[in-house]
Amino acid sequence: MLPRLLSGAEESDCVLLVTQPAVSPADILNLFLKSCPALSVLVKTGPNQTSDAQFSKVIDLTDSLGWNSGIPLKFPECVLNEVENGKQVIVIDSVTDLLLFQKPTAVANLIRKLTQKASNKAKLIGILHQGCLDDNIVKDIENLANTTVVLEKIDEKEAYPKLCKISHRKLGGKLVTSKEVIKFDTVGNIKIETFQENKAKSKYNDEEDADEAIDKLTTFNIGTSKNKEKEAKEKLVLPFYTDEQKQSVAAAGEVKIQGENPGKIYYEPDSGDDWDDDDPDDDLDF
Amino acid sequence: MFTQLSSCLGAAESSKFVTVDELAPDKGGFILHHFISRWLKTGQKVVIVGLEHSFGHYHSVGIKLGYNLLKLRENGQVVFYEGLKRILDLSLADSSPFQFDDPDLSSLKPLYHEISSLISDNTLVVLDQVSMLTCLGLTTPSVFTFCHYLVTSLASMHNCQLVIRLHQSGDKTGQLVRLVHRLAGLNLTVAGLQTGQSRDVSGVLTVRTRGVEGEDWDQRNFQFRVEDKNVKIFAPGTSSAVL
Numbered sequence: 001m002l003p004r005l006l007s008g009a010e011e012s013d014c015v016l017l018v019t020q021p022a023v024s025p026a027d028i029l030n031l032f033l034k035s036c037p038a039l040s041v042l043v044k045t046g047p048n049q050t051s052d053a054q055f056s057k058v059i060d061l062t063d064s065l066g067w068n069s070g071i072p073l074k075f076p077e078c079v080l081n082e083v084e085n086g087k088q089v090i091v092i093d094s095v096t097d098l099l100l101f102q103k104p105t106a107v108a109n110l111i112r113k114l115t116q117k118a119s120n121k122a123k124l125i126g127i128l129h130q131g132c133l134d135d136n137i138v139k140d141i142e143n144l145a146n147t148t149v150v151l152e153k154i155d156e157k158e159a160y161p162k163l164c165k166i167s168h169r170k171l172g173g174k175l176v177t178s179k180e181v182i183k184f185d186t187v188g189n190i191k192i193e194t195f196q197e198n199k200a201k202s203k204y205n206d207e208e209d210a211d212e213a214i215d216k217l218t219t220f221n222i223g224t225s226k227n228k229e230k231e232a233k234e235k236l237v238l239p240f241y242t243d244e245q246k247q248s249v250a251a252a253g254e255v256k257i258q259g260e261n262p263g264k265i266y267y268e269p270d271s272g273d274d275w276d277d278d279d280p281d282d283d284l285d286f
Numbered sequence: 287m288f289t290q291l292s293s294c295l296g297a298a299e300s301s302k303f304v305t306v307d308e309l310a311p312d313k314g315g316f317i318l319h320h321f322i323s324r325w326l327k328t329g330q331k332v333v334i335v336g337l338e339h340s341f342g343h344y345h346s347v348g349i350k351l352g353y354n355l356l357k358l359r360e361n362g363q364v365v366f367y368e369g370l371k372r373i374l375d376l377s378l379a380d381s382s383p384f385q386f387d388d389p390d391l392s393s394l395k396p397l398y399h400e401i402s403s404l405i406s407d408n409t410l411v412v413l414d415q416v417s418m419l420t421c422l423g424l425t426t427p428s429v430f431t432f433c434h435y436l437v438t439s440l441a442s443m444h445n446c447q448l449v450i451r452l453h454q455s456g457d458k459t460g461q462l463v464r465l466v467h468r469l470a471g472l473n474l475t476v477a478g479l480q481t482g483q484s485r486d487v488s489g490v491l492t493v494r495t496r497g498v499e500g501e502d503w504d505q506r507n508f509q510f511r512v513e514d515k516n517v518k519i520f521a522p523g524t525s526s527a528v529l
Contacts, residue, residue, distance in 0.1 A: 047437060129468060
């Protein structure tokens with residue numbers, strides 16, 4: 001899906017790059033910018049963000065509240081008036097700051113109007129950060145975008161490969177999702193591959209092997225359950241069972257007691273018992 | 287200045303904006319004193335915005351590390367802004383510029399302007415600690431706005447550095463920490479040991495450095511031990527008690 005989005009085979013007016021604060025979206029953003037040879041505009045909301053160098057126009061909203069200049073900017077007109085109609089790529093870095101400094105409805109209005117302006121197969125690209133805003137607001141903004149690309153690290157210690165979870169809404173309304181991996185090849189070019197779930201599962205298998213190793217090392221069973229205990233109880237053969245009862249346990253897994261009425265008591269006297277049929281109360285004089 | 291901390295931070299020590307994020311209370315104070323002593327040694331100006339500790343706290347630590355903050359304050363090299371006291375006085379005033387009853391994004395605008403007036407080129411600004419503002423009823427967006435404007439203000443000045451200390455406990459402060467982290471070039475996270483307390487290891491220090499344009503953050507983990515006049519930094523599991 002990602003190569004199709006980059007090549008333009010899949011049309012998308014609004015792309016939202018959702019990233020963790022420690023993950024840079026610059027590589028994906030550069031791919032989108034290179035694939036759209038058009039006028040590029042950056043809507044900048046703060047320092048330490050996307051470099052201005054690759055953009056033909058920069059709209060600076062760093063002082064949108066007017067704390068330094070004394071005059072707050074009128075939002076969203078301050079952006080809409082600077083963006084011309086026509087074929088262009090508009091990058092908002094970042095939508096997170098806009099949602100914090102302005103009302104979410106105004107930001108949604110801006111995105112909608114910019115999408116209308118970015119017509120003729122051009123794009124609006126917004127950068128949103130996970131964990132920095134209320135989930136409801138993030139979901140509402142994601143609904144405005146045709147395409148949402150969620151960037152994650154596969155390995156916490158390594159910058160690459162990165163996992164891209166893509167949700168793309170086609171022109172007919174159908175939602176298509178895919179997972180792709182971005183990595184560098186030996187030459188240093190960015191390579192896009194389909195994500196394979198097995199590689200992720202092998203990580204979890206390693207964790208299960210560790211649990212099995214712990215079970216083997218301990219001398220007692222620390223992971224019992226009711227079913228296991230019941231099964232072990234039924235299989236248990238007590239020493240006073242007769243041979244027939246032992247065989248029934250081996251065959252059916254349960255003890256069968258002889259006799260027509262299973263509730264009866266069967267007594268077998270041994271040599272020490274004094275078996276006497278007389279009534280022991282005969283000598284009593286009532 | 288702690289030489290081992292300086293060597294483990296490397297070139298990132300000169301980042302314009304540094305955050306010190308505490309997962310356990312009062313574990314990260316040594317980092318602030320490291321930056322303060324580093325700047326005082328070069329004879330440059332230091333502005334300390336105290337939102338948690340009094341001036342006496344910094345002075346007593348400074349005496350141990352070899353500098354007299356009282357004399358430096360008299361000379362004008364150190365400026366101490368009593369943040370909490372100032373906020374309290376202004377809030378109790380008849381016409382308070384702070385809007386704590388109905389906080390919005392501009393609640394801390396007066397505080398920003400007062401601090402900005404103290405800053406000039408070649409200045410270290412220490413904000414200790416920002417999470418206290420959320421305890422006063424201010425919202426996360428308003429505190430972030432305050433930090434955002436401080437960062438943009440210092441970004442336009444020559445040879446300035448901003449060090450912000452935050453305490454993370456719960457979702458709200460976690461959201462503030464994640465927002466403020468995005469602005470920084472160097473994030474230092476200080477936490478206690480997961481297994482409990484140790485005489486030989488005071489805690490865990492995580493150093494995150496913003497990569498060059500387009501690169502992800504680089505992360506390194508260390509353990510540290512705070513001594514009376516020094517801090518020892520070492521790789522996890524290599525403390526002197528173990529080796």
